[in-house]
Amino acid sequence: MHASAPVAIVTGAAQGIGRRTAELLAERGYALALIDLRDPAETIATIEAKGAAVLRVTGDVSREEVVEDFARQVHDRFGRIDVLVNNAGISLISPAENTGAAEFRKVLEVNLVAPFLLAKTCGKRMLAARKGAIVNVASVAGLLAVADRAAYNASKHGLIGLTRTLAAEWGGRGVRVNAVCPGWVKTEMDSTDQAGGSYNDADIVGRVPMARFATPDDVAHAIAFLADDSESGFVNGHTLSVDGGWASDGSWESLRLRKR
Numbered sequence: 001m002h003a004s005a006p007v008a009i010v011t012g013a014a015q016g017i018g019r020r021t022a023e024l025l026a027e028r029g030y031a032l033a034l035i036d037l038r039d040p041a042e043t044i045a046t047i048e049a050k051g052a053a054v055l056r057v058t059g060d061v062s063r064e065e066v067v068e069d070f071a072r073q074v075h076d077r078f079g080r081i082d083v084l085v086n087n088a089g090i091s092l093i094s095p096a097e098n099t100g101a102a103e104f105r106k107v108l109e110v111n112l113v114a115p116f117l118l119a120k121t122c123g124k125r126m127l128a129a130r131k132g133a134i135v136n137v138a139s140v141a142g143l144l145a146v147a148d149r150a151a152y153n154a155s156k157h158g159l160i161g162l163t164r165t166l167a168a169e170w171g172g173r174g175v176r177v178n179a180v181c182p183g184w185v186k187t188e189m190d191s192t193d194q195a196g197g198s199y200n201d202a203d204i205v206g207r208v209p210m211a212r213f214a215t216p217d218d219v220a221h222a223i224a225f226l227a228d229d230s231e232s233g234f235v236n237g238h239t240l241s242v243d244g245g246w247a248s249d250g251s252w253e254s255l256r257l258r259k260r
């Protein structure tokens with residue numbers, strides 16, 4: 001890997017969307033800095049096999065001191081930060097009336113406060129260089145309400161608001177900030193959520209006009225597009241849905257299914 005390779009940070013890189021995004025960016029010539037609560041060993045092995053330089057850190061991105069130390073390590077190792085992908089997130093399926101304050105706050109800390117801390121810390125370095133791209137992984141639940149997910153919906157709606165605000169503040173200084181809004185993605189998080197019995201594959205496939213789940217690869221390619229100045233250099237403050245048409249379709253179920 002050439003020393004001048006662009007550098008991308010990916011949070012939550014041990015599995016799912018984060019893992020595939022890191023792999024794709026490595027394929028496109030980026031050096032990678034990865035952080036997760038658990039060691040992203042499988043992701044690291046794949047990236048190194050592609051010849052990409054990689055820095056790994058385990059830590060909680062909702063803690064300001066962890067984020068600041070991580071950013072210092074990235075800058076010390078690579079001398080630059082070109083792309084930040086705020087992908088780390090958690091879900092919570094719980095009726096609003098049964099959701100405790102501590103549970104609600106935890107989701108906000110991981111899904112909204114952590115992206116702010118990373119954007120603030122990495123953004124300072126990008127602003128100094130007058131160049132950078134931040135991609136926040138929001139959700140269709142940041143555009144529409146999904147029952148029994150008050151904390152998750154609020155965090156993802158907030159993340160879209162943060163995306164637009166940072167785009168307005170930083171676009172004139174060379175830093176673009178955008179978001180992707182995946183629909184349901186077939187990942188480990190989906191498997192864990194489904195194990196609780198609140199929904200199944202048929203519920204999702206029946207709701208999506210394209211009649212399938214998203215794959216991590218679908219979302220990773222959208223992230224890579226928004227990260228690349230040569231492909232999306234005048235895209236700023238945008239929310240790109242990668243939901244198979246979920247947020248566009250107001251049909252009731254029987255009408256939707258008749259069109260297949």
